[in-house]
Amino acid sequence: MKKLQNLFGVTESGAKGIIKASVWSMLADVSFILPMFLAMFFFQNFFDGTLRSALFYGGLIVALAVVMYVLVHINYNTLYTATFKECKELRVNIADRLKALPLAYFSKHDISDLSQTVMTDVATIEHALSHAIPQTIGLVLYLIIIGVIMIAAHPGLGLCIFVPIIISFILLILSKKIQIRETTRDFQKQRERADFFQEAIELQQEIKSYGLTEDTAAKLNKNVDEAERLHLSVEAHQAIPLNIALFLLKFSIGFTVFFGLKMYLAGTAPLLYFIGYVIAASRITDAVAGVESNLTELMYIDSRVKRINELRETQTQQGVPVSLEHFGIKFENVQFSYNDGQKVIDGISFEADQNKVTALVGPSGCGKTTVLRLASRLYDYNKGQILIDGKDIAKIDTDSLFDKISIVFQDVGLFNTTIMENIRVGNKDASDDEVKKAAKLANCTEFIEAQPEGFNTVIGENGSRLSGGERQRLSIARAFLKDAPIIILDEISASLDVENEMKIQESLNALIKNKTVIIISHRLKSIENVDKIVVMNKGKIDAEGTHAELLKESPLYRDMIEKSGLTETYTY
Numbered sequence: 001m002k003k004l005q006n007l008f009g010v011t012e013s014g015a016k017g018i019i020k021a022s023v024w025s026m027l028a029d030v031s032f033i034l035p036m037f038l039a040m041f042f043f044q045n046f047f048d049g050t051l052r053s054a055l056f057y058g059g060l061i062v063a064l065a066v067v068m069y070v071l072v073h074i075n076y077n078t079l080y081t082a083t084f085k086e087c088k089e090l091r092v093n094i095a096d097r098l099k100a101l102p103l104a105y106f107s108k109h110d111i112s113d114l115s116q117t118v119m120t121d122v123a124t125i126e127h128a129l130s131h132a133i134p135q136t137i138g139l140v141l142y143l144i145i146i147g148v149i150m151i152a153a154h155p156g157l158g159l160c161i162f163v164p165i166i167i168s169f170i171l172l173i174l175s176k177k178i179q180i181r182e183t184t185r186d187f188q189k190q191r192e193r194a195d196f197f198q199e200a201i202e203l204q205q206e207i208k209s210y211g212l213t214e215d216t217a218a219k220l221n222k223n224v225d226e227a228e229r230l231h232l233s234v235e236a237h238q239a240i241p242l243n244i245a246l247f248l249l250k251f252s253i254g255f256t257v258f259f260g261l262k263m264y265l266a267g268t269a270p271l272l273y274f275i276g277y278v279i280a281a282s283r284i285t286d287a288v289a290g291v292e293s294n295l296t297e298l299m300y301i302d303s304r305v306k307r308i309n310e311l312r313e314t315q316t317q318q319g320v321p322v323s324l325e326h327f328g329i330k331f332e333n334v335q336f337s338y339n340d341g342q343k344v345i346d347g348i349s350f351e352a353d354q355n356k357v358t359a360l361v362g363p364s365g366c367g368k369t370t371v372l373r374l375a376s377r378l379y380d381y382n383k384g385q386i387l388i389d390g391k392d393i394a395k396i397d398t399d400s401l402f403d404k405i406s407i408v409f410q411d412v413g414l415f416n417t418t419i420m421e422n423i424r425v426g427n428k429d430a431s432d433d434e435v436k437k438a439a440k441l442a443n444c445t446e447f448i449e450a451q452p453e454g455f456n457t458v459i460g461e462n463g464s465r466l467s468g469g470e471r472q473r474l475s476i477a478r479a480f481l482k483d484a485p486i487i488i489l490d491e492i493s494a495s496l497d498v499e500n501e502m503k504i505q506e507s508l509n510a511l512i513k514n515k516t517v518i519i520i521s522h523r524l525k526s527i528e529n530v531d532k533i534v535v536m537n538k539g540k541i542d543a544e545g546t547h548a549e550l551l552k553e554s555p556l557y558r559d560m561i562e563k564s565g566l567t568e569t570y571t572y
Contacts, residue, residue, distance in 0.1 A: 017082030017129075025138025026145075028071040035061050035068075039276070083130040087122055094118050094308070100316035100398070103378035108339065112198040113191050117311060121304040128301050132294035139291045146284065150277070156263055157277040160255040165288050168245035172295055175241035179299040182237045187303035189227050196223055238296045245292050249285045256281040317380060319397040324404055326389040327485040327516045328354040329375055334384035336374060344370050346539040347384070352532075357517040359527040361560065362536035368520045371536070372488050375518060376405050388486075405486045406479035412471045414463035419448055419474065420455040422463070426478035435481060441510055442477035443503040444470070469504065476507045487512055489519040524564045533557070 038061050046054040094117065106114075143165070151158030200207065200216055207216050256278050263269035329352040336345040345367050352358035352375075360368040373379045375386060377393050386393045393401055406426070414422050423435045423444075430438075436455065439445055447470050451457035463471040479487065489508070505526070521527045528547040535542040535550060535557050543554035550557040 017078075017086055020078055020082065022134045022137035022141070025134050026141040028068070028138070035064050038064065080130055083126060086129060087126045090122050090125070090308075091118055094122070094311060097312060097314070097316065101314060102317055102380050103373060104338070104380070105314065110191075110195045110198075112194045116191065116194055117307055121307060124301055124304050125308070128297055132297040136291050136294040136298065139287050139294075143284070143288065143291075146280075150280065154269060154273055154277065157256060157260055157269060157273060160259050161252050161277065161281045161284060164248050164251040164255060165285070168248040168288070168292065171245050171248065172241055172292055175237075176299055179237055179241070179296065180302045182234045183300050184303040186227075186230050186234045187307075189230050193223050193227050196220065234300075238300070242292060242296050246289055249288055249292075252285050252288075253278070253281045317377065317398050319395050319400070321397045321400045322391055324389045324391070324400070326354055327404065328352060328388070329486070329516060329518065330385075330387040331371075331375075332385045332387065334374065334381050334386060336370060336379065336381045344539050345374065345381070348536075348539070348541050349384075350534050350541055350544055352516055352518050354516050355514050356531035357512060357519060358532045358534060359530045360518065360520050360534050360536060361522075361524060361527070361557070362542070363560075366536040367539045368536055369490055372407075372490055372518060372520065376407055376488055377401055404484050405488060406482045406484040407488045407490075408472075408475050408479055409490045412463065412475045414459060414466075414471060414474065416458065416461045418453075418456050418458055419451065422459065422474055423477045423481060426481035427483075430481055435477075438477045438481035439474075441480045442473050442507045444473045444477050447473075472504055473507065476504065476511060479511055480507075485515060487515045487517045489517065491520045491522060524561055535560075 038057050098114065147158070147162050150161065197220070200220060207213055260269060260274045260277060264271060264274045331348055331350050333347050333349055334345055335343060335347055337343045348367075348371070350358075360371060362368055370379065374381050375393075377386075377396075377398060380394060388396075388401075388404075415425070419439075420432065420435055423439055424430055426438065427434070432455075436445075439448060439455075447466075448455055448457075457465075459465050463474070466474070519527065519530070527533060531546075532544060533547060533550055534544045535554050537556055542556050543550055545553065551561070
């Protein structure tokens with residue numbers, strides 16, 4: 001079962017569905033060939049004058065026709081029901097897998113690549129599941145059964161049919177490595193093309209404002225031309241061995257007619273056997289042609305299957321559900337690095353006390369945002385521990401952990417739905433009144449009521465119909481609605497105008513009361529009164545304390561304060 005799952009990129013239920021559909025497909029194929037053999041016996045008895053036996057075989061032919069109809073009907077229903085159910089399960093399975101992956105995974109993979117895996121790759125496998133896979137397995141089983149019977153019944157005529165078939169199969173199998181290599185190249189190029197198109201669409205503002213329209217169009221045309229040449233190469237590498245294999249199949253009928261006629265004339269093959277085997281050769285070669293065409297499709301989906309298997313085998317975040325009662329956050333010698341191995345966080349230790357505000361400051365690139373992502377387990381650290389209520393968060397189920405944390409990042413993510421539903425993301429079970437209350441606490445009511453349909457206004461992709469400050473306040477409204485005991489804030493007012501910043505600051509002051517808060521702010525004036533300031537530099541803790549203590553003890557902090565003052569007085 002596991003082998004089938006890995007071979008075709010399906011779930012366990014999908015593998016069972018393949019087996020069931022293949023068996024019914026085989027039975028349906030066998031039911032098509034058996035009437036030919038029964039017809040041989042019917043005519044033999046009819047011409048010999050044994051009418052009773054002839055009627056018996058005639059009755060069997062009629063009964064088999066009914067059975068054939070039933071088997072085809074069952075095969076059809078089993079095949080397509082199993083296929084569509086499996087594709088649903090496969091997409092849900094991939095979605096669940098993505099949900100359990102750390103944020104670091106998404107920073108290393110293009111979103112267009114992942115969306116193509118979920119939609120396009122699964123659709124390609126869907127076609128293979130409904131056509132190529134069960135039919136191929138069923139036909140191979142059918143050929144083995146019929147081959148054994150026909151060779152046993154008459155070795156000479158049986159070998160005339162099946163020797164060319166075996167040679168054509170060997171040819172296709174020998175070409176497998178080349179075909180998979182070419183289809184993999186084509187698959188990778190499709191991914192690159194999709195990434196390039198997505199980038200060109202997303203960066204239209206920059207492309208137009210910097211006069212890059214013609215350059216971008218030229219690159220797109222070049223990309224498409226390269227993809228076309230590669231795709232033609234793939235088609236050629238598939239078509240040449242397939243057409244040679246199909247040509248070899250024609251020898252099956254030719255050999256049966258030529259050698260069968262010689263055997264008949266020599267008296268070693270009865271006339272009915274000769275005629276029956278010629279008819280059977282025609283039917284069998286048609287079936288084999290279908291199998292060989294399906295084999296090329298299975299080679300084509302190989303890279304898609306590997307991509308899905310790679311995603312399914314990626315290490316997910318593990319943990320067990322726990323009950324948390326105390327919400328201070330403690331870092332103990334935490335280390336973290338990305339794929340290149342360079343340490344971004346190098347052995348930091350500090351505490352964010354419960355119901356207190358802890359601010360992280362430091363030069364750009366010192367690791368502040370990474371610390372927030374580690375604290376919320378969006379990333380998993382390499383060494384050390386991060387403890388909440390004395391429990392290592394790496395061992396806590398992410399749903400249990402996220403239930404206690406509200407995160408407000410600088411880059412707000414909004415959905416293309418109503419304002420009401422965007423705020424309700426904070427608590428999917430919240431009533432409309434609770435959503436409106438959260439919006440009021442976040443100073444959202446004024447701009448929401450100014451919208452055409454108020455809370456029922458659809459705000460566009462990622463809130464494109466709202467200003468930056470309005471989008472940020474919706475994010476804060478979510479945090480109010482969630483009412484989690486831990487709040488994480490990442491430089492949320494960095495790009496806002498003065499009016500929006502004041503309104504957001506008012507909202508935040510209400511939000512963080514009696515919460516454990518970790519905040520990043522480049523505007524040092526706004527964090528002078530927090531309970532603790534942690535100064536970071538090059539992935540390490542440089543100093544920590546209150547604003548007054550750091551002015552005395554931390555040269556780096558004093559330097560940042562001085563530069564901050566210069567920035568505030570700078571004019572153009």
